[in-house]
Amino acid sequence: MRSAIRRPGLHPIALLVAASLLGTLACNGTTPVTQAATPSPAGKREVTSAAPAQKPAQTDDGDYVASGPIIVENQVDVLALTGGVVAEIVADVGSSVHKGQILARLDDRQALAQRDAAEAKLKSSEADLADWEAETKMAETDFDRAQRMRDSGINTQEALDHARYKLVGSQYEIEKAKRELDRARDSLRVSELELQKTRIEAPFDGVVARRYVRAGQTAAPGDRMFWVSAVGPLLVKFTLPERFLNQIKTGNRVYITSLLAPDQAQPARIVQMSPLVDPASDSIDVVAKLEGKPEGLRPGMTANIRLAPSATKLQ
Numbered sequence: 001m002r003s004a005i006r007r008p009g010l011h012p013i014a015l016l017v018a019a020s021l022l023g024t025l026a027c028n029g030t031t032p033v034t035q036a037a038t039p040s041p042a043g044k045r046e047v048t049s050a051a052p053a054q055k056p057a058q059t060d061d062g063d064y065v066a067s068g069p070i071i072v073e074n075q076v077d078v079l080a081l082t083g084g085v086v087a088e089i090v091a092d093v094g095s096s097v098h099k100g101q102i103l104a105r106l107d108d109r110q111a112l113a114q115r116d117a118a119e120a121k122l123k124s125s126e127a128d129l130a131d132w133e134a135e136t137k138m139a140e141t142d143f144d145r146a147q148r149m150r151d152s153g154i155n156t157q158e159a160l161d162h163a164r165y166k167l168v169g170s171q172y173e174i175e176k177a178k179r180e181l182d183r184a185r186d187s188l189r190v191s192e193l194e195l196q197k198t199r200i201e202a203p204f205d206g207v208v209a210r211r212y213v214r215a216g217q218t219a220a221p222g223d224r225m226f227w228v229s230a231v232g233p234l235l236v237k238f239t240l241p242e243r244f245l246n247q248i249k250t251g252n253r254v255y256i257t258s259l260l261a262p263d264q265a266q267p268a269r270i271v272q273m274s275p276l277v278d279p280a281s282d283s284i285d286v287v288a289k290l291e292g293k294p295e296g297l298r299p300g301m302t303a304n305i306r307l308a309p310s311a312t313k314l315q
Contacts, residue, residue, distance in 0.1 A: 069301070072229060115188070136167070206231055230299075
């Protein structure tokens with residue numbers, strides 16, 4: 001008998017399970033999830049580095065240039081010392097003046113009258129003193145004669161006392177006349193001073209820079225009349241950064257140029273330095289005095305100051 005060969009087959013239950021799984025996958029429609037990229041470590045970002053900021057070029061100390069005004073030591077407003085009407089203008093703007101020169105005159109008629117009265121009083125006091133000095137000499141002579149006569153028994157004690165009292169009285173009158181004379185002299189000095197106040201004078205040698213009044217104007221005490229400025233010596237006032245505090249000192253030479261002539265340098269020497277540093281600006285104040293007689297420079301101009309000579313032409 002031929003034995004029959006059975007082919008292995010799938011169990012009906014296994015087939016049922018497989019079909020169920022395939023149906024579930026088809027209904028869900030799920031697509032495979034792509035794995036996310038691995039994040040970078042927390043707190044770390046890739047930042048594109050910017051180009052470093054360029055620092056301002058440091059100027060060499062030898063090439064440092066400061067600026068400041070050209071000034072003079074003497075530069076003041078001339079004020080009226082007394083009130084009055086301006087009678088005359090003697091000097092005008094641009095006039096060169098000398099110390100004590102009259103710039104203007106106020107009405108001085110009243111001051112002149114008071115001065116004349118003081119002079120007359122002085123002369124009267126001098127005459128009174130001379131008169132009493134003569135009287136005293138006569139009184140001394142009378143007293144000496146009365147004393148001799150009394151010693152000889154010719155005169156009485158009463159006559160001697162009368163001569164003594166007359167001498168003492170004359171001496172008192174001399175002292176009184178001397179005090180009156182001193183008061184008369186003081187009064188004359190006061191009147192001369194008041195008269196001098198009516199003359200507006202230059203306080204120093206220089207030039208009239210401004211005139212504030214005109215003839216006929218009434219001036220009050222303290223009113224500005226003129227602005228007088230000296231013309232030399234010329235000074236330059238400027239500031240330097242505090243790093244120069246230990247690099248420069250009084251007597252050092254600097255070089256000055258003006259905006260009108262930037263190619264012509266004038267030598268100057270430092271005559272004053274502030275011992276302190278200004279905390280607001282971190283700078284020190286410096287004053288330099290120009291040497292010789294610089295041409296083309298005037299008070300009030302702005303100057304450039306170099307600590308070392310440059311290619312400019314030295315004067």
